[in-house]
Amino acid sequence: MGRYVLRRTAQAAVALLGVSIVVFALIHLVPGDPVRTALGTRFDQDLYDALIARSGLDQPLLVQYWNWLTGALTGDLGVSFRTGEPITAALLQRLPATALLAVASLLVGLLIALPAGIISAVRQGKPVDYAASGFSQIGVSVPDFWFGLLLILVFARTLGWLPPSGYTSPLEDPVEAIRRLILPAVTAGVVTGAILTRFVRSSVLEAMSAEHVRLARAKGMPDRYILRHHVLRNAWIPVVTVTGLQLATLLGGIVVVEVVFAWPGVGRYALDSVVRRDYPALQGAVLLIAAGFLLINLLVDLLYAKLDPRISVS
Amino acid sequence: MSEHDDAEQLQAPDEPAEARWKETLSALFANRLAAAGVVVLALLILSALLADVVAPYAFTDDDLTRRLEPPSAAHWFGTDELGRDVFSRVLFGARVSLQVGAVAVGISLVLGTLIGLISGYRGGWTDIVLMRAMDVLFSFPVVLLAIAIVAVLSPSLTNTMIAIGVVFTPIFARVVRGSVLSVREEVFVRASRSLGASDWRIISRHVLPNVAAPVIVQTSLSLAFAILTEAALSYLGIGVQPPRPAWGLMLLDAQGFIATGEWWMSIFPGLAIFITVASLNLVGDGLRDALDPKQRSIIQSRGVT
Amino acid sequence: MSDDEVVLSVRDLEVSFGTKRGRAQVVRGIDYDLHRGETLAIVGESGSGKSVSTLALTKLIPIPPGRVTGTAHLGGDLELIAMSEQELSHVRGRRVGFVFQDPMTSLNPVHTIGRQLTEGMRHHLGLSEGDARDRAVDLLHKVGIPSPERRLDDFPHQFSGGMRQRVVIAIGLSCDPEVLIADEATTALDVTTQAQITDLVAELQAELGMAVIWITHDLGVVAGIADRVLVMYAGEVVEAASAEALFARPRHPYTIGLQASLPVLGDVDRHDLAAIPGLPPAPTALPEGCGFHPRCSYRDDARCATERPPLTEVVEGHWVRSFYEVPAEDAARAAAASRIDIEPPDARDEGVA
Numbered sequence: 025m026g027r028y029v030l031r032r033t034a035q036a037a038v039a040l041l042g043v044s045i046v047v048f049a050l051i052h053l054v055p056g057d058p059v060r061t062a063l064g065t066r067f068d069q070d071l072y073d074a075l076i077a078r079s080g081l082d083q084p085l086l087v088q089y090w091n092w093l094t095g096a097l098t099g100d101l102g103v104s105f106r107t108g109e110p111i112t113a114a115l116l117q118r119l120p121a122t123a124l125l126a127v128a129s130l131l132v133g134l135l136i137a138l139p140a141g142i143i144s145a146v147r148q149g150k151p152v153d154y155a156a157s158g159f160s161q162i163g164v165s166v167p168d169f170w171f172g173l174l175l176i177l178v179f180a181r182t183l184g185w186l187p188p189s190g191y192t193s194p195l196e197d198p199v200e201a202i203r204r205l206i207l208p209a210v211t212a213g214v215v216t217g218a219i220l221t222r223f224v225r226s227s228v229l230e231a232m233s234a235e236h237v238r239l240a241r242a243k244g245m246p247d248r249y250i251l252r253h254h255v256l257r258n259a260w261i262p263v264v265t266v267t268g269l270q271l272a273t274l275l276g277g278i279v280v281v282e283v284v285f286a287w288p289g290v291g292r293y294a295l296d297s298v299v300r301r302d303y304p305a306l307q308g309a310v311l312l313i314a315a316g317f318l319l320i321n322l323l324v325d326l327l328y329a330k331l332d333p334r335i336s337v338s
Numbered sequence: 339m340s341e342h343d344d345a346e347q348l349q350a351p352d353e354p355a356e357a358r359w360k361e362t363l364s365a366l367f368a369n370r371l372a373a374a375g376v377v378v379l380a381l382l383i384l385s386a387l388l389a390d391v392v393a394p395y396a397f398t399d400d401d402l403t404r405r406l407e408p409p410s411a412a413h414w415f416g417t418d419e420l421g422r423d424v425f426s427r428v429l430f431g432a433r434v435s436l437q438v439g440a441v442a443v444g445i446s447l448v449l450g451t452l453i454g455l456i457s458g459y460r461g462g463w464t465d466i467v468l469m470r471a472m473d474v475l476f477s478f479p480v481v482l483l484a485i486a487i488v489a490v491l492s493p494s495l496t497n498t499m500i501a502i503g504v505v506f507t508p509i510f511a512r513v514v515r516g517s518v519l520s521v522r523e524e525v526f527v528r529a530s531r532s533l534g535a536s537d538w539r540i541i542s543r544h545v546l547p548n549v550a551a552p553v554i555v556q557t558s559l560s561l562a563f564a565i566l567t568e569a570a571l572s573y574l575g576i577g578v579q580p581p582r583p584a585w586g587l588m589l590l591d592a593q594g595f596i597a598t599g600e601w602w603m604s605i606f607p608g609l610a611i612f613i614t615v616a617s618l619n620l621v622g623d624g625l626r627d628a629l630d631p632k633q634r635s636i637i638q639s640r641g642v643t
Numbered sequence: 644m645s646d647d648e649v650v651l652s653v654r655d656l657e658v659s660f661g662t663k664r665g666r667a668q669v670v671r672g673i674d675y676d677l678h679r680g681e682t683l684a685i686v687g688e689s690g691s692g693k694s695v696s697t698l699a700l701t702k703l704i705p706i707p708p709g710r711v712t713g714t715a716h717l718g719g720d721l722e723l724i725a726m727s728e729q730e731l732s733h734v735r736g737r738r739v740g741f742v743f744q745d746p747m748t749s750l751n752p753v754h755t756i757g758r759q760l761t762e763g764m765r766h767h768l769g770l771s772e773g774d775a776r777d778r779a780v781d782l783l784h785k786v787g788i789p790s791p792e793r794r795l796d797d798f799p800h801q802f803s804g805g806m807r808q809r810v811v812i813a814i815g816l817s818c819d820p821e822v823l824i825a826d827e828a829t830t831a832l833d834v835t836t837q838a839q840i841t842d843l844v845a846e847l848q849a850e851l852g853m854a855v856i857w858i859t860h861d862l863g864v865v866a867g868i869a870d871r872v873l874v875m876y877a878g879e880v881v882e883a884a885s886a887e888a889l890f891a892r893p894r895h896p897y898t899i900g901l902q903a904s905l906p907v908l909g910d911v912d913r914h915d916l917a918a919i920p921g922l923p924p925a926p927t928a929l930p931e932g933c934g935f936h937p938r939c940s941y942r943d944d945a946r947c948a949t950e951r952p953p954l955t956e957v958v959e960g961h962w963v964r965s966f967y968e969v970p971a972e973d974a975a976r977a978a979a980a981s982r983i984d985i986e987p988p989d990a991r992d993e994g995v996a
Binding site: 038039047164176181272283306 | 470471473474475477478479480481482485486487488489490562566569570573574575576586589592593596597599601604605607608611612615616619620
């Protein structure tokens with residue numbers, strides 16, 4: 025087990041290194057002078073010189089990469105071309121909003137997928153099964169931002185039940201925070217739920233067809249007991265894995281939902297940096313999200329090893 | 339040369355290719371949902387090709403006297419903030435979406451298949467290096483990597499296609515490599531090799547036909563996802579640029595008018611994306627069921643046991 | 644060997660499944676009595692209905708599409724076929740134990756074998772966790788698993804195939820069933836382990852007195868352990884007799900063919916291994932007349948293709964479903980009989996590794 029953790033962690037570290045190279049290379053492929061472009065019409069020679077010096081753009085690429093990497097490892101992602109402010113602070117300020125939305129969306133997704141997937145597997149071929157697969161077919165095909173717009177149209181504009189956009193910190197005003205969280209979380213959650221429903225259904229079906237389930241029936245164990253201890257207990261190992269991967273996917277894809285609902289998260293920060301050609305900021309945001317993505321994947325793998333006795337021993 | 343003739347005797351233990359495709363197609367059309375998907379797709383492709391003829395207006399035809407009109411006989415899907423016909427723009431939008439989808443997935447298909455073939459067939463260091471590179475690309479969330487690429491290349495139709503093409507390459511590379519690995523050790527391939535068949539001959543006669551099925555399934559599913567990604571990038575303002583009518587772009591415009599009640603601007607382009615993606619998904623699922631013999635035998639045996 | 648007490652009495656058992664191509668008649672009316680302490684072997688190819696006929700007794704088949712008719716009296720009092728699911732759950736595992744084919748998949752990989760061994764006892768016998776564990780240790784000891792106290796908390800993947808099958812047998816026996824049904828219980832094992840497992844079951848049977856139904860496609864497995872044998876083909880019993888009688892004088896053309904296809908010890912080349920030509924019929928497309936006639940090499944009666952032969956007692960205790968009686972001097976029959984040199988079960992080596 026210890027060796028597995030070590031090996032898997034090393035793999036993740038290598039992948040992260042690769043990611044950092046790709047991010048860095050991408051940004052530095054930009055032709056022209058990024059600082060000049062970023063400053064645009066607000067060009068100011070003093071600010072320009074300061075930025076060049078602080079970003080180390082006058083140094084060779086390898087040195088720049090090394091400085092950026094060591095900086096990133098110590099939590100310093102450099103300064104924004106736009107504002108001259110430290111990028112790490114800006115990202116940390118936005119991280120809670122993104123994390124809150126991602127986790128809330130995952131919860132919504134699980135609230136849909138667990139009952140829908142389990143019931144449709146147990147009642148395979150019955151109307152409820154068809155309804156669930158119809159739902160997941162719709163869910164995986166609907167563009168999330170359009171679904172968000174529809175929700176705004178119905179629940180905010182027409183019915184007026186919920187605010188159409190914006191973010192309130194749960195620490196300031198929990199009630200308002202939840203009201204504002206509902207629509208974006210449902211938007212991302214329904215899509216996640218659709219993907220997870222399919223997966224839960226197929227893993228429960230697979231677990232149900234196992235020979236040991238037949239033996240458990242032959243032992244005379246009650247149906248509910250079998251479902252709980254011999255089907256769901258086995259099915260939930262892959263489900264946990266995919267749920268974790270979905271959280272990672274949410275983290276990376278949530279930028280679109282953040283834009284729909286004017287949610288001040290990391291994704292929007294990345295997008296704003298694109299529009300403003302603020303490359304160090306984009307670089308930092310992409311690295312942060314990709315690192316989060318890799319970290320979640322790593323944790324999921326380790327959790328999987330812990331849940332499945334066959335792996336933990338070998 | 340005679341060695342090649344010997345190799346030819348060692349046929350892959352498959353049914354004749356033609357029969358297999360026929361069977362696949364009939365299995366696909368026996369699946370009513372998949373058949374419906376094929377029909378809808380055909381209609382979409384037709385309307386994209388014939389948009390110039392079918393659409394009542396050009397996508398740039400503006401008429402400021404008829405701004406923001408709700409759906410009517412003259413404008414089935416209403417008009418937008420410049421008085422342009424939403425129905426016509428949705429039709430022309432199909433052209434953009436399908437084009438981006440096809441080209442982007444074409445890029446990943448070619449790149450991914452090449453990388454997967456080389457990696458799986460060569461093995462060793464080539465395999466390790468290529469697959470690590472794919473892993474790194476895979477370590478990025480899809481939309482985020484596309485954003486980063488478009489940001490660097492500057493937003494445009496072409497760059498959107500390139501970005502999506504790059505993002506989807508690792509999936510194809512993995513699928514192809516996996517199939518190659520499983521075929522490579524088959525007896526008939528090893529026998530052909532021992533009889534001196536060239537790599538290219540082995541790849542074209544034995545490996546490619548065997549990786550075709552998973553690649554086809556992956557292609558149709560990736561098309562759906564590519565079109566969704568293009569719509570998202572265009573909606574974010576970093577994909578297709580105006581005045582080209584992309585569905586995502588139309589939704590970006592429409593967002594400002596949700597508050598004021600012009601619902602048709604946001605309903606119809608979104609519905610178009612949804613229908614396109616859903617039919618691609620249905621066809622993809624149908625193909626997977628038809629091509630995967632394991633799945634197929636489950637379906638067939640369901641009636642008999 | 645066998646007591647007179649009948650523990651399981653099956654009459655007119657029919658099992659069918661609804662399919663797209665009509666009803667599949669998988670079991671077409673079988674009758675038998677199983678006595679206390681007796682070992683009954685049900686032999687047939689896959690698809691002959693041998694497994695389904697026993698799984699159907701406690702409705703371990705999907706219903707619908709399955710349908711079961713007939714009667715099966717357990718212990719003289721309980722009629723199983725008419726029982727509700729609720730009532731049956733008190734029979735399964737408690738009064739009828741099962742051992743399935745593949746020990747690699749019969750156990751749940753995520754639970755310890757202790758858990759899987761005790762859950763039935765706790766459910767059926769209401770034992771406390773501690774009592775169930777004590778009993779589990781006894782059982783593991785009985786089935787020949789070394790240091791059972793320690794192994795109780797191990798997971799299935801920590802056992803070899805043969806050891807796992809011993810655990811599955813322990814599970815099958817855990818609630819003292821009157822009947823143990825072993826469904827191809829040695830098919831997935833290597834030959835040495837096979838012999839160990841059959842010996843183990845015979846030994847436990849002698850000790851505990853339960854009746855055993857041994858389902859297999861392999862006549863060779865049956866030879867050493869069975870008291871009586873039912874040969875099934877296309878959903879019906881084609882021959883029923885004591886093991887000695889059946890192996891010494893097989894009378895149905897199918898049994899003769901089956902027996903002739905057995906490899907003989909020392910016949911390494913298997914040069915005179917005779918296979919029955921053709922395949923068994925699909926349960927949705929059973930032939931007119933005798934179920935076996937399309938593959939039968941005798942077919943020496945006008946009625947074979949038109950009339951279903953009855954199961955007739957040709958000699959006392961020896962039942963055959965055929966219009967044609969294969970003469971004793973028939974070459975194939977003689978050859979078949981010579982394949983198995985049956986020895987009384989008691990004389991077998993009792994050693995368990």
